[in-house]
Amino acid sequence: QETFTLRLAETWGPNFPIFGDTTKNFAERVEKMSDGRLKVRIDSANKHKAPLGVFDMVKAGQYDMGHSASYYWKGKVPNTLFFTSMPFGMNAMEQYAWFYHGGGMELMQEVYEPHNMLSFPGGNTGVQMGGWFRKEINSLEDLEGLKMRIPGFAGEVFAEVGVNPTNIPPGELYTSLERNTIDAVEWVGPALDLRLGFQQIADYYYTGWHEPATELQFLVNKKVWEELPADLQEIMRIAMRTASYDMLVHSQHANAEAWDTIQEDYPNVQIKQFPQEIFQTMYEANEKLLDEAASADEQAARIVKSQEEYLEKSRAYTNISERAYLNTMAEVE
Amino acid sequence: MRWIIKLDHGLAWLSIFCGWVACAAMILMAGNVFYDVVARYAFNEVSIGMQEMEWHLYSVVFLLGIPYALRTDGHVRVDVFYTRWSDKTKAWVNIVGAVLFVIPFSYLIWNYGYNFAVESYSMGEGSGDPGGLPHRWIIKSVIPISAVFTGIAGVNMVTFAIRVISGEKTYEPKHGAEGLA
Amino acid sequence: MIGMIMFVAALFLLMLGFPVAFTFGGVALFFGVFAEGMDLFAFMPYRIMSVMQNTVLMAVPLFIFMGVVLQRTRLAEQLLTSMGRLFGGLPGGLAISTILVGALLAASTGVVGASVVAMGLISLPVMLAHDYDKRLATGTICAAGTLGQIVPPSIILIILGDVLGLPVGDLFKAAVIPGVVLVGLYIFYILILTRFQPQMAPAMPDDSGLSRKKEILAALLAIIPPLALIVVVLGSIFAGIATPTESSALGGIGAIVLAIIYRQFSFKMVWDASKDTVKVTAMVFAILVGATAFSMVFSYTGGDYLLEEWLLQLPGEKWGFIILAMLVILILGFFIDFVEISFIIVPILAPVAEAMGINMLWFAILIAMNLQTSFLTPPFGFSLFYLKGVSPAGVRTTDIYKGVLPFILMQVFVLAMIVIFPEWFGMSASY
Ligand code: NA
Ligand code: NA
Numbered sequence: 001q002e003t004f005t006l007r008l009a010e011t012w013g014p015n016f017p018i019f020g021d022t023t024k025n026f027a028e029r030v031e032k033m034s035d036g037r038l039k040v041r042i043d044s045a046n047k048h049k050a051p052l053g054v055f056d057m058v059k060a061g062q063y064d065m066g067h068s069a070s071y072y073w074k075g076k077v078p079n080t081l082f083f084t085s086m087p088f089g090m091n092a093m094e095q096y097a098w099f100y101h102g103g104g105m106e107l108m109q110e111v112y113e114p115h116n117m118l119s120f121p122g123g124n125t126g127v128q129m130g131g132w133f134r135k136e137i138n139s140l141e142d143l144e145g146l147k148m149r150i151p152g153f154a155g156e157v158f159a160e161v162g163v164n165p166t167n168i169p170p171g172e173l174y175t176s177l178e179r180n181t182i183d184a185v186e187w188v189g190p191a192l193d194l195r196l197g198f199q200q201i202a203d204y205y206y207t208g209w210h211e212p213a214t215e216l217q218f219l220v221n222k223k224v225w226e227e228l229p230a231d232l233q234e235i236m237r238i239a240m241r242t243a244s245y246d247m248l249v250h251s252q253h254a255n256a257e258a259w260d261t262i263q264e265d266y267p268n269v270q271i272k273q274f275p276q277e278i279f280q281t282m283y284e285a286n287e288k289l290l291d292e293a294a295s296a297d298e299q300a301a302r303i304v305k306s307q308e309e310y311l312e313k314s315r316a317y318t319n320i321s322e323r324a325y326l327n328t329m330a331e332v333e
Numbered sequence: 334m335r336w337i338i339k340l341d342h343g344l345a346w347l348s349i350f351c352g353w354v355a356c357a358a359m360i361l362m363a364g365n366v367f368y369d370v371v372a373r374y375a376f377n378e379v380s381i382g383m384q385e386m387e388w389h390l391y392s393v394v395f396l397l398g399i400p401y402a403l404r405t406d407g408h409v410r411v412d413v414f415y416t417r418w419s420d421k422t423k424a425w426v427n428i429v430g431a432v433l434f435v436i437p438f439s440y441l442i443w444n445y446g447y448n449f450a451v452e453s454y455s456m457g458e459g460s461g462d463p464g465g466l467p468h469r470w471i472i473k474s475v476i477p478i479s480a481v482f483t484g485i486a487g488v489n490m491v492t493f494a495i496r497v498i499s500g501e502k503t504y505e506p507k508h509g510a511e512g513l514a
Numbered sequence: 515m516i517g518m519i520m521f522v523a524a525l526f527l528l529m530l531g532f533p534v535a536f537t538f539g540g541v542a543l544f545f546g547v548f549a550e551g552m553d554l555f556a557f558m559p560y561r562i563m564s565v566m567q568n569t570v571l572m573a574v575p576l577f578i579f580m581g582v583v584l585q586r587t588r589l590a591e592q593l594l595t596s597m598g599r600l601f602g603g604l605p606g607g608l609a610i611s612t613i614l615v616g617a618l619l620a621a622s623t624g625v626v627g628a629s630v631v632a633m634g635l636i637s638l639p640v641m642l643a644h645d646y647d648k649r650l651a652t653g654t655i656c657a658a659g660t661l662g663q664i665v666p667p668s669i670i671l672i673i674l675g676d677v678l679g680l681p682v683g684d685l686f687k688a689a690v691i692p693g694v695v696l697v698g699l700y701i702f703y704i705l706i707l708t709r710f711q712p713q714m715a716p717a718m719p720d721d722s723g724l725s726r727k728k729e730i731l732a733a734l735l736a737i738i739p740p741l742a743l744i745v746v747v748l749g750s751i752f753a754g755i756a757t758p759t760e761s762s763a764l765g766g767i768g769a770i771v772l773a774i775i776y777r778q779f780s781f782k783m784v785w786d787a788s789k790d791t792v793k794v795t796a797m798v799f800a801i802l803v804g805a806t807a808f809s810m811v812f813s814y815t816g817g818d819y820l821l822e823e824w825l826l827q828l829p830g831e832k833w834g835f836i837i838l839a840m841l842v843i844l845i846l847g848f849f850i851d852f853v854e855i856s857f858i859i860v861p862i863l864a865p866v867a868e869a870m871g872i873n874m875l876w877f878a879i880l881i882a883m884n885l886q887t888s889f890l891t892p893p894f895g896f897s898l899f900y901l902k903g904v905s906p907a908g909v910r911t912t913d914i915y916k917g918v919l920p921f922i923l924m925q926v927f928v929l930a931m932i933v934i935f936p937e938w939f940g941m942s943a944s945y
Contacts, residue, residue: 015677015861046857047813049806050560056452062556075461075469076453145377156463164379165463172570172757174682175667180754197681355796356788363579366572366763374755392566394575398796399803407793408533408800409903411893411911415531423531430532434540438807441543441555442562449559472566476559 004228005039008065009058011051011072014044018191018250019216022123023067026218026243033235038228040065058219059115066219067122070108071152078293079111082303083119085128085211087157087286089307092124092213092248093322094314099215102310107303118225120240122216123247126255130206130274131186132177132198137206140278148184149173153289154210160285161278177201186210189251190258199266207273209282216247337495344489345404351482352401355394362390381464389472396479403435403486406505420504424494431494435487439480446477517817520545524808525893534899535797538804546811554814561806565799569759570669574628575795576762577619580747581632582787582794583769584740587778590636593740596733598644598718606708606715608644609654610701612637615744616658617697620665622748622761626889627798630659630897634904635794647714648909650707653917656890656897657700657924663852663886665693667751667758670885673856674878678864688879691939692932699924739775743768797903801896809854818858821846825862832870836933839863840884844926847888851896855885876941880932887925890918 008027012019027040043063045051054066055073070083083104090098098104099121112119131150137143144162155165168176176182178201185202187193199205218240225233262269274282294301365387372378402408415423454470496502524541528534546554565571584590594611601607612633619629633655641651663670666686675682708715747765750756756764773779812818828838846855860881867877889897892915902911932939 013676014857017679044857046854047818048557048560049564049810050557051564053560053563056449057557057560060448060452060556062553072461075465076456076458147373147377147379151462153463159463164373164377165381166373166379167381167384167462167569168757172667172759174672175751176754176757178683179752181757195676195679195681197675197683200681200683352789352792355792356785359575359579359788359791359795360784362572363576363763363766366576366760367767370750370756370760370764387572388567388569391569391572391575394792395795395799396562396566398792399800402793402796402800403533405793407797407903408535409797409899410531410533411528411902412531413529413911416907416910418531426530426532430530430536430540434532434536434543438536438539438543441552442558445556446559446562448556449563473559473563476562 001037002229003037003039004232005041006064006224008040008042008067009048009050009054009063010042010044010066011054011068012045014046016044017195018125018247018254019067019123020044021250022216022243022247025246026067026239029239029242030235033239034232038232038235054219055115055117058117058221061221061223064221064224066217068217068219069214070119070217074152077111077115079297079300079303081153082300082307083108083111083215083217085214086290086307087154087210087212088283089212090311090314091318092126092215094311094318095213095215096121096124097314098307098310102314103306104310107306111299111303112219113222116222118220118222120218120220120237121244122218122240123244123251124216125189125211125214125251126248127189127208128211128214129187129189129193130208130210131184132193132202133184133204133206133272134177134180134202135183136204136272137274137278139275140281143278146184147182148186149176149182150184150186150210154186156289157210157282157286160289161281174198174201188214189255190262191251191254194258194262199262199269203268203270204272205262205269207271209274209279216244334499334501337492337499338501341489341492341496344485344492347482348400348404348486348489351397351479352405355397355401358390358393358397362387362394365390381460381462382466385460385462385466389466392472393475396475397482399479400482400486403483404489420497423504424497427490427494431487431490435490436484439484439487443477443480443484446473446480450474450477515820516545516549516815517812517820520808520811528893533800535800535804538801538808542804542807542811545815546807549811549815554811555807557810557814558807561810562803565802565806570625571627571799571802573625573759573762574631574798575791576759576766577625577628577632578635578794578798579787579791580743580762580765580769581635582790583766583773583784584743585635585639586783586787586790587769587773587776589740589743589769589772589776589778591640592736594637594640595644595718596736599729599733600737601717603717604708605712605717606704607718608637608641608646609650609704609708609715612641612654613658613697613700613704616655616661617665617693618744618748619659620661620663620693621667622744622751622758622765625669626660626663626897627900628762629662630656630900631794631798631904633659634901635790638901638905638909641715642906642908644718645716648913649917650704650714651917652901652905652909652914653919653921654700654704656895656901656914656918657921659901660886660889660897661693661696663889664689664696664882666690668882670852670856670882671878673853674860674882677856677860678874678878680874680878684875685878685882688875688939688941689882692879692883692928695931695939696925696928699928700921703920703924739772743772794904798900801899805851809850812850813854813858821858822862825859828863828866832872835866835870836872836880839867840880840929840933843881843884844887844891847885848891848894852885852888855888856881873936873942876932876936879939879941880929883925883929883932887922887929890922890925892918 010023023042030038054068057063058066070080073080108119147164147166149168150165166182177185290304294304369383450470450473453473458469459467527537597611598607616633671685675685746768747761750761750764751758889895898914
């Protein structure tokens, strides 16, 4: 029987927790389910040295597959932005529902098709934290001129309310925050933030709004995909989907553990939420930016519309189910 | 021989030109970083575009500096034997090294670097960050451009070595701190 | 296996004296094309791009620029000779000054290439002009310039923090004492050595006609401006005005301001300094590009898997494991750069160490010390290449190779001390 080995390039370094576990999980499952007919060899960023070149390398066929996040390709293909997570957008449950039942997958394939790639959901972090701040934010004025490391679309929204999004190489983030070269840092969530040590130098840990359901992605070169027999394609599909689910669960677990550690070992850390006035202004800024994107491009308009409609519909149900339950629990406690 | 000398001068001029561009980029880069620090600290202004310009300029400095350093013998050598050899032997080392190492290596970087830049151009790639610089293909194309000039500097090593073998030129022993550029 | 043969080939070919960067690149090309085909090199633009976008490395040209301006305006010479004078009739004063300045620079950058080259430009000509032994002079500069690797802020500690999942702040704190001990030991070594062999590092000649008191005063006055510059660089980082990388730009601009104050300024000076900077920067980065091609071929021909397999056979007993792990890292450090080691080897060793109840903070500091040494070990120590690149013609590669030996021994000694007496360094070996 013919065997296949797919080379996968991931954006993460080797042994990067949670994100990297997802590809290992996927590779293991594929090999087992196919009884060794399909193998996946994972190359981490230390090997290919191009964490943000995964898109190009899979497109060109230098790698058969990739594991990354769609919004990293915004500078190359603007509409890839929408398939990771949007500020004030859907949560993980709603977004998965959108992908699999609300037309999300079809729109995503439409964006990736011209680049000879298929894109699949590849694991979710859940709501990401809003970042580490060295001073408390009580009003819009406090945000004015605040220097913060926050990349991408969320940075754009922040910029609308007066924040100065600032580029700092990851290697110098800690030193820069410690010495007030910047005032705040957005990273991921407790599990990954703990490793960078921000809890030692910043007291205020803000809740998230900007990436409520960060979805990673598997990229597959289309030609490679089409050469696989149908059963192996199906095995891939299932393995990718399970790996995604596992990552969401793993994120929840690892973040809960890490948050527990932070609470125990770093009593200085306080959880904060921006005042409603700030959220309202940022929400409006976000709407404005989305409108701009939609009016500039027909495809973007369709994606934005699909997401907005789906969010409205599914949120109505979330409100009477998850939210109602959490509210109840809050009262009971 | 006359045409070799002419060719040697012509090729050298290209490397010197690269060096000139890199020098200008160097001064601009120092100014750029300084400006960004002052703007951020004193005026609380951050421009992602200006921050990105820093690494654009820095890339130009080292990528175009490489051919320049080849012509001016700025690249470090392990001279356990090299300094003791006659100019003729040195010339042969340089000819063989240029033909087997520098030129093929530059060719491969040119070849794949060209596709790399063209791909960026055809996608209209720009910065993914708000306020970042557009037209990423420009900086990416410095990779193949540097490769072309490095390859040329490799050919230039050969022409110079031929001049040395003919006895018309010698390798200057000085190199390093006291006789940099 | 190809990876191993490639190392040996590169080693022999380097001896021929063709530029190091292109020897690495050329050897990689032959082995890579032979084993994997031309298309392997389609990865090269990405690798070059990752160097271009590594903005921390921007400190290299900026620091070199500062060093060149200080050198061209003779301010560096003034700093070092005055510091040397403060030591009066004591031989070795310049070397000690070099170590102290190196330690200060180390506290402002974590990029080894930057400080070795800057120190080479600033202090090598001065030491040679004062009849220092070439080996002592170059060894001192390499060791002092490489201190940036252990003295915080340091790139290596940040990478290790990430790989090992340790808070960077804890690592920075833990590295302070080993860094200070190392500096102290270097100075102690110079004092002892010059006591018995003063001709290797002659004392600064008296500033004739001045009383000792006046001489000290004059020396102190002369130190102030260049020292102020260093304070500006360091201070801007500590005050949060600039990131470590940016501070090097402040240093360059500051050096120009000093030149203006001392009437040494001309546009030609700046242009010439820029030319020197470009040339030295190109030398450093060509090596990085050649080395990245080399490590690409090494890993894509299966070298990384081979290493992994091999490492998994390390013994399962604590002290045996530590000693062998340190030996392996030290030996691999001869050939592979520290980023590769941090990313490939450390993740394999870490779980084993953790399972043995080894304190990971201590383990990380051991690795960092060890990797720092690898910058100095011949034949592939990057610091050695960098210094050679800015040395005058009289300084040979073999001088540098011999010159760093005592410093390598001192580093191994301190490493051993941290292994045996972790509590002296404010750490513990296990939880
Ligand atoms: Na340092
Ligand atoms: Na080494």
